Each structure stands twice: as structure tokens, then as C-alpha cells.
Amino acid sequence: MTSTAVPLTTRKDWSSDQEVRWCPGCGDYSILAALQMMMPDLGVRRESTVFVSGIGCAARFPYYMNTYGLHSIHGRAPAIATGLATTRPDLDVWVISGDGDALSIGGNHLIHALRRNVNLNILMFNNQIYGLTKGQYSPTSEQGKVTKSTPFGSLDQPFNPISLAIGAEATFVARTHDMDRAHMQATFTAAHQHKGASFVEVYQNCNVFNDGAFNSITSKDARSSMLIDLKHGEPILFGADNERGVLQRPDGSLEIVEVADVGLENILVHDAHRPDPALAFSLSRLSSGVVEPTPVGVFRDIQRSDYGEQMTEQVLEAQEKKGTGDLAKLFRSASTWTVD
Amino acid sequence: MAESGLVTEKIDRVVVRFAGDSGDGMQLTGDRFTEVSAILGNDLATFPDYPAEIRAPAGTIGGVSAFQVHISDHDISTHGDSPNVLVAMNPAGLKANIAAMERGTTVIVNVDAFDERAFAKAGYATNPLTDGSLSNFHLYEVPMTSITQEVCKDAGVKPRDAERSKNFFALGLVSWLFTRPTEGTLSWIQTRFQARPEVAEANTRAFRAGFDFGETAELFHARYEITAATFPKGEYVNITGNTATAWGLIAASQLSGLPLFLGSYPITPASDILHELSKRKEFGVRTFQAEDEIAGIGSALGAAVGGSLAVTTTSGPGLDLKAETIGLAVSLEVPLVIIDVQRAGPSTGLPTKVEQSDLLQAVSGRHGESPVPVIAAKTPAQCFDAALEACRIAVKYRTPVILLTDAYLANGSEPWLIPDVSDLERFDADFATAPNGTTAEGDPIFLPYLRDPETLARPWAPPGLPGLEHRIGGLEKADGAGTVSYDGGNHERMVELRRDRIDGIANYVAPVEIDDPSGAAELVVIGWGSTYGALNAGVNRVRARGLHVAHVHLTSVHPFPANLGEALGRYKKFLVPELNLGQLSQLLRARYLIDAQSLTKVRGVPFQAAEIEAAILETLGA
Numbered sequence: 001m002t003s004t005a006v007p008l009t010t011r012k013d014w015s016s017d018q019e020v021r022w023c024p025g026c027g028d029y030s031i032l033a034a035l036q037m038m039m040p041d042l043g044v045r046r047e048s049t050v051f052v053s054g055i056g057c058a059a060r061f062p063y064y065m066n067t068y069g070l071h072s073i074h075g076r077a078p079a080i081a082t083g084l085a086t087t088r089p090d091l092d093v094w095v096i097s098g099d100g101d102a103l104s105i106g107g108n109h110l111i112h113a114l115r116r117n118v119n120l121n122i123l124m125f126n127n128q129i130y131g132l133t134k135g136q137y138s139p140t141s142e143q144g145k146v147t148k149s150t151p152f153g154s155l156d157q158p159f160n161p162i163s164l165a166i167g168a169e170a171t172f173v174a175r176t177h178d179m180d181r182a183h184m185q186a187t188f189t190a191a192h193q194h195k196g197a198s199f200v201e202v203y204q205n206c207n208v209f210n211d212g213a214f215n216s217i218t219s220k221d222a223r224s225s226m227l228i229d230l231k232h233g234e235p236i237l238f239g240a241d242n243e244r245g246v247l248q249r250p251d252g253s254l255e256i257v258e259v260a261d262v263g264l265e266n267i268l269v270h271d272a273h274r275p276d277p278a279l280a281f282s283l284s285r286l287s288s289g290v291v292e293p294t295p296v297g298v299f300r301d302i303q304r305s306d307y308g309e310q311m312t313e314q315v316l317e318a319q320e321k322k323g324t325g326d327l328a329k330l331f332r333s334a335s336t337w338t339v340d
Numbered sequence: 341m342a343e344s345g346l347v348t349e350k351i352d353r354v355v356v357r358f359a360g361d362s363g364d365g366m367q368l369t370g371d372r373f374t375e376v377s378a379i380l381g382n383d384l385a386t387f388p389d390y391p392a393e394i395r396a397p398a399g400t401i402g403g404v405s406a407f408q409v410h411i412s413d414h415d416i417s418t419h420g421d422s423p424n425v426l427v428a429m430n431p432a433g434l435k436a437n438i439a440a441m442e443r444g445t446t447v448i449v450n451v452d453a454f455d456e457r458a459f460a461k462a463g464y465a466t467n468p469l470t471d472g473s474l475s476n477f478h479l480y481e482v483p484m485t486s487i488t489q490e491v492c493k494d495a496g497v498k499p500r501d502a503e504r505s506k507n508f509f510a511l512g513l514v515s516w517l518f519t520r521p522t523e524g525t526l527s528w529i530q531t532r533f534q535a536r537p538e539v540a541e542a543n544t545r546a547f548r549a550g551f552d553f554g555e556t557a558e559l560f561h562a563r564y565e566i567t568a569a570t571f572p573k574g575e576y577v578n579i580t581g582n583t584a585t586a587w588g589l590i591a592a593s594q595l596s597g598l599p600l601f602l603g604s605y606p607i608t609p610a611s612d613i614l615h616e617l618s619k620r621k622e623f624g625v626r627t628f629q630a631e632d633e634i635a636g637i638g639s640a641l642g643a644a645v646g647g648s649l650a651v652t653t654t655s656g657p658g659l660d661l662k663a664e665t666i667g668l669a670v671s672l673e674v675p676l677v678i679i680d681v682q683r684a685g686p687s688t689g690l691p692t693k694v695e696q697s698d699l700l701q702a703v704s705g706r707h708g709e710s711p712v713p714v715i716a717a718k719t720p721a722q723c724f725d726a727a728l729e730a731c732r733i734a735v736k737y738r739t740p741v742i743l744l745t746d747a748y749l750a751n752g753s754e755p756w757l758i759p760d761v762s763d764l765e766r767f768d769a770d771f772a773t774a775p776n777g778t779t780a781e782g783d784p785i786f787l788p789y790l791r792d793p794e795t796l797a798r799p800w801a802p803p804g805l806p807g808l809e810h811r812i813g814g815l816e817k818a819d820g821a822g823t824v825s826y827d828g829g830n831h832e833r834m835v836e837l838r839r840d841r842i843d844g845i846a847n848y849v850a851p852v853e854i855d856d857p858s859g860a861a862e863l864v865v866i867g868w869g870s871t872y873g874a875l876n877a878g879v880n881r882v883r884a885r886g887l888h889v890a891h892v893h894l895t896s897v898h899p900f901p902a903n904l905g906e907a908l909g910r911y912k913k914f915l916v917p918e919l920n921l922g923q924l925s926q927l928l929r930a931r932y933l934i935d936a937q938s939l940t941k942v943r944g945v946p947f948q949a950a951e952i953e954a955a956i957l958e959t960l961g962a
Contacts, residue, residue, distance in 0.1 A: 071813025079635035083642025318621035325623030
């Protein structure tokens with residue numbers, strides 16, 4: 001609200017005095033730490049920062065940030081944050097959600113916030129399980145998952161959250177994971193810098209109900225061979241010696257190849273700024289689960305006017321054309337008559 | 341009507357009902373007739389009555405769309421029990437409405453539409469024009485379609501489209517019959533159809549042909565004149581309930597300096613509030629058509645947290661969906677106005693028809709102890725005051741407020757005395773500006789749930805101010821500090837504080853004034869919402885018989901005004917007419933232990949004054 005320089009802060013300034021109540025060993029701790037440590041570097045003010053959440057383990061997040069915060073209702077955080085962000089363009093609004101919150105009960109709000117390009121940073125902690133209700137399968141759980149509510153295995157085809165967000169034509173779509181603080185911070189920072197809706201899927205370990213769900217791709221020794229770190233403008237390579245890469249076939253589809261077989265010059269160069277979402281969507285389909293090499297980083301980052309900005313423009317245009325609203329004139333905007 | 345020769349007779353009031361297919365333009369015809377009568381200075385009340393389908397099967401009873409208007413030279417409060425004139429554009433329009441007509445009244449039909457096929461569709465076994473069933477009425481058979489087609493021949497529209505101007509023929513004829521000036525309608529046609537000059541031309545020709553038909557056909561023996569009613573001095577505009585509601589919200593925004601935000605999802609009969617507000621961006625109004633009802637109120641709640649005057653509009657089924665978010669607003673204690681334009685339920689029910697059956701839901705339809713003030717508008721124009729009042733309460737007490745209107749108020753219209761803007765009282769958001777407490781160490785701290793001792797309202801602290809950062813949510817909060825608290829004793833205190841805060845509004849709202857001119861009444865009629873007009877008219881009829889009856893009409897239905905119990909204590913009998921199965925009467929019985937007698941109606945139409953009169957007489961034993 002003030003025009004003076006943003007005060008220098010440390011992690012401590014961004015941490016509230018509330019005792020953190022996630023289960024010991026939960027992946028949420030490392031995400032919280034990554035964010036608290038990163039905030040001082042964003043050049044933003046605590047008083048202009050708002051964390052909005054729904055319901056679920058992840059949704060406790062706002063209580064632990066020393067900013068403005070709103071812990072709302074299950075699935076509705078994107079809708080509530082839409083009202084806040086469009087009426088208060090001066091604020092930095094973050095939405096913290098989980099896979100059940102964002103994709104099950106709140107799926108509708110998520111896709112509409114994304115398509116409208118509301119100026120929000122949406123972080124979805126994906127642990128592929130319902131934690132707070134003690135272990136039912138979620139919309140991202142793999143098919144056949146045996147849980148308390150699915151003793152014979154789940155029947156549902158899971159959502160691929162990145163595909164869903166790109167399908168909704170989100171302007172910023174990225175993925176990171178709770179085992180790599182630097183990667184999280186780089187991804188969150190990019191999401192914050194993006195104007196409009198940013199969607200970040202964070203693979204997060206639930207050590208109580210779904211322990212090790214992402215170990216096969218996020219553990220230190222698996223990362224180089226199983227995570228494909230997307231970098232705008234660079235060939236898409238992975239492996240200990242970048243010996244593997246992504247090739248675009250003549251029909252447009254993608255495949256993983258040995259670089260030696262096709263030549264580095266034929267490896268697809270990642271273009272996150274490509275307006276057409278098709279290629280980003282194809283990248284999101286490279287992996288169907290944690291058994292295949294999985295892309296992380298920024299899939300898509302394009303510019304489009306944000307929703308609140310457009311809403312404000314319409315107001316200013318109307319005021320320019322008609323003058324600032326005048327109640328006396330409004331009351332006489334239909335035919336009137338006078339009784340003497 | 342008159343015996344012979346064309347004379348102009350003065351009458352004090354008339355009720356005209358236009359009825360036809362839902363594609364016949366009956367709403368527009370009624371609207372125009374109303375508008376010219378308003379400008380003439382008549383008092384008026386309207387009742388648009390249309391089907392849920394946009395184009396129900398043509399010619400069927402289900403597809404009949406009607407518009408009733410009551411115009412008079414004196415103060416009236418209802419759209420009239422029974423029409424004096426019915427204009428029926430087809431057999432279905434006749435059949436659907438003839439039962440409401442008293443003998444000796446006038447029926448004007450578009451005779452061109454009366455053929456065997458149309459009789460079959462409307463369910464007539466014989467031609468009603470010739471089978472003697474209309475012998476008790478003054479029947480005028482007018483070839484509206486054929487004359488309209490004839491005069492529009494070279495107007496530039498296709499012959500098929502020319503037929504569509506026949507509603508303007510009907511309007512012209514009725515305008516002639518009731519000596520309405522033509523200029524207003526003719527210039528309105530030019531403006532409205534500016535983009536399609538051939539349609540403007542056809543409508544103009546049809547309107548003139550209708551007017552001239554009255555003059556030259558020698559069918560009618562008299563014209564009628566209804567002179568201006570005596571209104572308090574001032575400037576008037578004819579206004580519907582939905583428009584008045586929208587303007588009340590804009591006024592509240594201007595008077596408080598809070599930017600107005602509407603989050604809404606389209607639903608009949610509430611959508612016109614969204615339409616009206618979306619046109620008024622010069623007032624800084626932000627309207628958001630959300631992806632669903634939940635996002636409608638969710639976005640409004642977000643805007644409220646951000647410091648806007650936040651509103652959501654809906655009707656019955658939407659109120660169901662909003663319940664969870666209203667509960668969060670109860671817990672967050674932020675200003676939020678929820679407008680429920682009631683319609684007949686349950687479920688989709690009768691989406692275009694009036695009912696008052698959401699009262700109990702508004703008062704208590706949420707899980708947990710979650711009190712919410714409920715305001716009810718009583719006439720179309722009074723929706724302005726009701727919307728403004730709902731906003732004032734929401735802001736002063738930091739609470740969601742439910743404003744109940746209904747389909748009858750929403751679409752009905754009446755003259756509104758335009759207030760002097762400088763007479764409208766301003767109000768202040770009174771945002772928190774600084775920390776309001778100190779820590780044990782003596783440092784300043786912001787306590788988001790430290791309450792105002794008088795109103796018990798908590799500070800409203802939108803994000804943006806340093807030192808006031810705080811986190812709140814739907815989990816129970818510690819009294820004062822607002823941090824999460826699972827303590828049972830604290831929860832009980834918070835539940836009681838929330839109740840006491842809302843109960844305290846009983847002293848803020850205007851005390852009831854019982855209308856009891858003689859002071860000798862033993863029976864009081866207690867109503868709320870849109871039944872005001874019918875109750876008022878019914879009560880006056882009883883008084884005209886020399887009997888004593890009192891009337892009180894509630895606009896604050898939760899909490900009840902502080903003096904209500906005492907005021908009712910003077911009476912021995914209590915009659916509670918409602919368009920539901922007795923919801924207010926339950927609340928009154930529970931609260932005041934009075935023997936409230938219900939008069940209920942759930943037929944999708946308002947009470948008639950005669951029904952109220954009869955019920956009062958029966959209760960009085962007169």
C-alpha cells in the first residue's frame with residue numbers, strides 16, 4: 001500500500017507463531033520451508049501477500065505464513081481467491097491446495113480460474129491420497145489402488161493434473177517435487193513472476209498414508225534417469241550424462257530416444273512460450289505414472305491479459321465514456337414523471 | 341359497457357390482462373401499457389406471469405404468457421384480483437384466463453387465431469366464441485392478425501414476420517380504449533428497433549392500425565379515462581423489484597464508499613439483478629458471472645475479505661448450494677449480502693412462479709449454530725430500501741445478511757418516488773487501521789476477533805496494512821486472538837457471541853408499527869414480504885365494512901424487531917397469511933407463544949385481496 005522500498009526480510013519474518021501440525025516427516029514441511037525461505041527474495045511485502053486454501057492437509061498452510069491468510073472450504077479456494085484477486089489487483093494471492101481439494105471437490109473452480117487467467121499462484125500438493133480423512137484414494141491415485149475405501153482396488157482412471165491444466169489453457173503450468181528445494185524455489189519464483197493464473201503441481205510425499213509414492217522418480221539416485229527437467233530454449237535432455245532426450249516424430253507425437261541414435265540436433269527444443277498448448281500437452285503425456293521418465297519444470301508460460309486487469313479496464317472505460325456514476329442520474333435512467 | 345354512441349367515460353381504476361403465446365410479446369405489450377400509464381400519473385401495480393419455457397409448444401395452455409396491470413386514479417397496493425379487460429391473442433390465452441374473469445367484464449379476442457386447430461391445442465371441444473360459454477361477457481372479436489398483415493404488406497418485412505407485430509395492434513387498440521397518448525409508444529418503437537427500421541415500421545403501422553380500429557370500427561361504444569392519481573409531490577419512475585434491488589446495492593456502494601462486487605450465476609427469476617448491475621460499471625461495479633452458484637458466493641466472499649461491498653444473487657436451488665459458504669461467512673464474520681429471489685420449490689419447482697417458502701431455510705438452513713439476519717422486501721419499489729438496509733446491517737455487524745425478495749416482486753413494478761440523493765444516509769466501513777492489542781511483551785498486536793462492545797462486531801481488516809496480518813478460516817477461532825482453538829469452553833463462548841451479535845440487530849432495525857387506525861382491533865394480520873399489497877387491500881376491505889382489524893408487516897424477519905412481542909401482546913387473534921405452508925407462523929409461535937393461525941397458498945400466484953378479506957372475516961367470526 002505504501003510506495004517506499006520493500007523492507008528486507010528473512011525467513012523468520014514470513015513464519016507465523018503457530019505451531020506446525022503436520023505429521024512428522026510430511027513432505028509439506030519441505031514445501032513450507034522452501035516458500036518461507038524464498039519469500040524474502042521475491043521483493044514483495046508481507047501485508048500485500050495473501051494465502052488462500054481450501055480443506056485438507058495442505059490447506060493448513062496459510063496458518064504458518066506470517067501474511068494475510070484465509071483457510072476456507074473444501075475445493076472453493078480458487079473461487080474465493082478469484083473474488084479477492086480481481087477486486088484487489090495490488091495483492092499477491094497464492095492458493096494452496098491438494099489433489100482432492102483441487103481436482104475432486106474443487107475441479108470446476110480450478111479449471112475456470114485457469115481459463116479466465118485470474119492473477120493467482122496456485123500450488124497443488126499432489127500426494128495421490130486423502131490424508132486428512134485418513135487414507136482414501138484420490139483423483140490422482142493410480143488405478144487399482146487399495147485403500148480403506150477401495151479394499152478391492154480403485155476403479156478410477158486418475159487425472160494427470162498437468163494435462164488438465166493445459167487442457168483448460170492455463171497460461172502457466174509447471175511441476176516440481178518436495179525432495180528438491182532449489183527446484184521448488186525456482187519453479188515457485190517463475191510462477192510468481194507470471195502474470196495471470198499459474199498452476200504448479202508439487203509431488204509431495206504423504207509418509208503416513210502413501211509413503212514413497214514418488215520415490216521411483218524423486219529419490220536422489222533416481223532423479224537423473226527418471227526426471228526430465230524442462231528448460232525453456234534448451235533441448236529436452238535427461239540421464240546422468242544427458243544421454244537421453246525427447247524427439248518429436250513427424251506426426252507431432254513425442255518419444256523418448258537415445259541422443260546417440262538420433263543426434264543432438266534432432267532433439268526437441270523446449271518452447272514454454274509457444275501459444276498453441278498442443279506440444280505442452282504432449283509433454284505432459286510422456287509419462288503415465290512414476291514408472292516412466294517424468295517431465296518437471298515449466299511446461300507452459302505464455303502471456304495473456306489477466307482477468308482482474310480486464311475487469312478493471314471495463315470499469316475505467318465505462319467511467320471515461322459516461323463519467324463517474326451519479327445516483328441522481330441513475331434513478332432517472334428510465335422515463336420519469338413529476339407530480340406537482 | 342356504454343349503451344350507444346362514442347363517449348369517454350371516467351373510471352377510477354381498471355385491471356387489464358394481456359394473454360397469448362409465450363412468443364407473442366405479451367410481456368412487452370403489458371410493459372408498454374404500464375409505462376404510458378405511469379407517465380400519465382396513474383398509480384399502478386403489475387403482475388407478469390409467464391411459463392418457465394422460453395417457447396413452450398405454441399397454442400397450448402402451458403405456453404400462455406400473461407401480463408396483468410392494475411391502473412387507477414388512487415392509491416392501490418395490488419395488481420388486482422380479477423381483470424376487467426382480458427385481451428386474448430389465441431384460444432389458449434382465453435382458456436387459461438377466463439376463469440379469473442367476473443361476469444360483465446370485457447373480453448377482446450384476436451378472432452383470426454380462433455380456428456379448429458387452435459381449439460384442439462387449447463383443449464376446446466367447441467368454438468368458445470359461438471358455443472355460448474362467453475355469453476356473460478362483453479365479447480369483442482377483432483381480426484388482429486389479418487389487419488396487421490394487411491397494413492404491414494409493404495412495410496419491408498416478410499409476410500410471416502408481419503404477423504409478429506400483432507401485439508402492437510393489441511396495444512394500439514387498448515391504448516385507444518383507455519385514452520392513452522400514442523407519442524410515448526411510437527417514439528419508444530423507433531428507439532427500440534433502431535437497428536431494424538423495417539420492424540420499427542411494421543410495429544408502428546400495427547400500433548396505429550389498432551388505435552384506428554377502435555376509433556373507426558364502431559365496435560366499441562365508449563372509451564375510458566383514468567385520471568392521474570394523487571401522489572405525494574416529486575419525481576417518479578416505474579420500477580421493477582429486481583431493478584430496485586440493483587439500484588439499492590449501487591446506492592449502498594456510493595453511500596459507504598465501498599466498491600460493489602457481485603458474484604452470481606444466472607438463475608430465474610434473479611438474473612435481471614446481474615443484468616442491471618453489469619450495465620452500471622461507471623459506478624465502479626464489478627460483476628462476475630461465475631462457473632456455478634458456489635463460485636458466485638465464493639468470489640463474493642473473497643471480495644468481501646478484500647474490502648468490497650460484496651453481494652451474490654440467486655433463487656431457491658442456488659441458495660441450497662450457497663449454504664456452505666454462508667456458513668464460512670458466519671464464521672469469518674465479514675459483510676456479505678445474499679439475495680434470494682424466491683420461487684416455488686422444492687427442487688426446480690415452478691421456476692417463474694412466486695412463493696415465500698425459503699424463509700425457514702434463510703433463517704436456519706445451515707449446519708451448526710449459524711445465525712444470519714434475514715430482511716424481506718415488501719413491494720417492488722421497496723426492494724431499494726431493503727437492499728440498502730441489508731448492506732447497512734452487513735457492514736455494521738460484519739455478517740452475511742440474506743435478503744428475501746420473490747418472483748412477484750422481481751418482475752412486478754410500481755411507481756417509485758425518486759429520493760433526493762442527499763437525503764440518503766451515508767455509512768462507514770470503519771476498517772481496522774492499527775493494531776488493537778498488545779502482547780505479553782508489550783508489543784502491538786492485531787486481534788481480529790476483538791469485538792466492539794456495543795455491536796459485538798469484529799474489526800474488518802482487508803489485506804494491505806502492515807501490522808494487521810492475520811490468518812482466519814472456518815475452524816473455530818479463539819475469542820479475541822482469532823487463532824485456531826479446539827477448546828470446548830471457547831467454542832461455546834463463540835457460538836453465544838455470534839448469536840448475541842445477530843440478536844442485537846433487533847434493536848438496530850426499525851421497531852414495528854402496527855397499522856390499527858381505530859385501536860380497537862382484537863385481530864392482527866401478520867405478514868412479511870411480497871404479500872404486503874394483498875394484505876393491505878384485504879384489511880382495508882374489512883375496515884370498509886366497519887370492522888376492526890390490525891396489520892403488521894415485517895421486513896426484518898430475523899431477528900424480529902425488539903418491540904414485536906410487546907406490540908403483539910395487545911391482540912387476541914393472530915392471522916398469518918403466507919405463500920408457503922406456514923413458516924412465519926411457526927417462528928412466531930415458537931418465539932412468542934401466540935396462537936398464530938396460518939392462511940397458506942402455494943399455487944404459484946399471489947394472494948388476492950378477496951382471499952385475505954374472507955380469511956379475516958372468518959377469523960373474526962363476522
